[in-house]
Amino acid sequence: MLRSEIIDDAAGLEALGPHWWELWSRSPSATPFQSPAWLVPWWRTFAPGELATVAVWRGDDLVGLAPLYLECQEAGARLLPLGISLSDYLDVLCLPEIAEPVGAVIAGSVLSIGWSQWILPDLPAGGAGLAIRHAALETCQAVGHAACPVLSLxxxxxxxxxxxxxxxxxxxxxxxxxxxxxxxxxxxxxxxxxxxxxxxxxxxxxxxxxxxxxxxxxxxxxxxxxxxxxxxxxxxxxxxxxxxxxxxxxxxxxxxxxxxxxxxxxxxxxxxxxxxxxxxxxxxxxxxxxxxxxxEDFDFLRGQEAYKYSWGAVDRWTLRKIWTRSKGR
The missing domain is CATH 3.40.630.30 (Gcn5-related N-acetyltransferase (GNAT))
Known part of the structure; x- marks a missing residue:
């Protein structure tokens, strides 16, 4: 049985530490940018909105994590990932063997938050966030977002x-x-x-x-x-x-x-x-x-500066997905 909670304070986010590291180590698409070593200091330093991180549990085990916050604007609130701007890859974390139900639980949880758009930019190819679906969400097709030149070693x-x-x-x-x-x-x-x-x-x-x-x-x-x-x-x-x-x-x-x-x-x-x-x-x-x-790879990360290609790097693109609420939901 999966259960979820929405973490809305910094102390709760930091308290996830040991569970977060365990989940991060088992999430196939995880990069250093999804680790608590990166995202907890990011939130502690910037906190640009209202924390709205979704944690999914199976018993005492953390099996899914969507580190998110709510940015309020005149045009409507946006749900965005922690680490945005300074992180070259952004994603949710989940155990691969239960990715589909965990994604559904994350989606169901975020529907309880007041937002008009949920945006996940800089998703890596194969990122867990690409598979999130829910009947109450409408999603745009994943589109290329940023080039990350990569040298195959x-x-x-x-x-x-x-x-x-x-x-x-x-x-x-x-x-x-x-x-x-x-x-x-x-x-x-x-x-x-x-x-x-x-x-x-x-x-x-x-x-x-x-x-x-x-x-x-x-x-x-x-x-x-x-x-x-x-x-x-x-x-x-x-x-x-x-x-x-x-x-x-x-x-x-x-x-x-x-x-x-x-x-x-x-x-x-x-x-x-x-x-x-x-x-x-x-x-x-x-x-x-x-x-x-x-x-096996040397990733020069975002940006198409000429020097990266002089080393033999070839573009690999991150993706962006945007969700809105289905009409009447």
Whole structure:
């Protein structure tokens, strides 16, 4: 027997922690962006509306979770997923063997909330949210939402089998140019997440100074990452690298690794070292390490920036679904 509850306060959301992690580990389409390490700090930092998260239980086991909130506008309230904007993938969680009944229970529960549109953007292919159906809901056809260029990983850490020759030559030139300025060191940083974030924030702001200043110029985004990263590190999900040239830390890479997939989330570099391409050096290192860890894909996440395709990445699209209430419901 399945039962549901609507969680409308932060304490209730945080109390789900151990059950949430267990469900997340068993949900096939889950990414780091659906983990409590990511979404609880997001809600704690931003809380842009009224919390309306649906939890589905079978006995004492959490078997479904739709982390949602209600955004009230003059045109009508919208039901949206936690993590929107900063998350490249969004979805609900459920056990695969009971996905259909769990989806129906989630849909039935959200009908008790006053909204005019329920929107799930950035759903991954095969996402659990794509299968939600209910007689009292009308849904639009799932449509492409955002391109996430992905590099398929083959071969070994030399990158010979998966990265185009031109990009490998550029990487060798970057190494030589960097070496002319001093010793080059690319090291993982996981023992001190806050110090890593200090470097990332400094370098990201330097990179984007005068060009919109970058996402980390928002103090709330900084606070979110300062809460989330230590938890991601504790769960072995984060991959953080710094590159130093001649003793100066000039580049930072912030990514994830989960279930055979590496994710390149955020980076920054000192513009004074642009000729040495510290960003490329870090991505090359991240790809090599992902191969060593058995990853099959290197996901550059949302955005069609040209540099992603120079590594050999190919677009994979997320999907968006919108539900409205059936007439008379």
């Amino acid at each position: 083959t071969g070994d850490e030399t990158l010979l089998s998966c990265v185009p020759a031109r990009r490998r030559r550029q990487l060798r030139r970057a190494h030589r140019a960097a070496s002319r300025r001093g010793r080059v060191s690319i090291e993982p940083v996981l023992s001190d997440p806050q110090t890593f974030l200090d470097h990332l924030i400094r370098l990201h702001r330097a990179r984007w100074a005068g060009h919109g200043d970058g996402v980390l110029s928002d103090s709330r985004v900084e606070e979110f990452h300062r809460q989330a990263l230590p938890q991601l590190v504790a769960q072995a999900l984060a991959r953080c690298w710094l590159v130093a040239i001649g003793g100066a830390i000039v580049g930072a890479y912030y990514g994830f690794h989960h279930r055979g997939r590496a994710y390149a989330y955020l980076g920054g570099f000192d513009p004074a070292y642009a000729e040495e391409s510290p960003g490329a050096l870090l991505i090359g290192q991240a790809i090599s390490q992902a191969i060593c860890e058995g990853a």
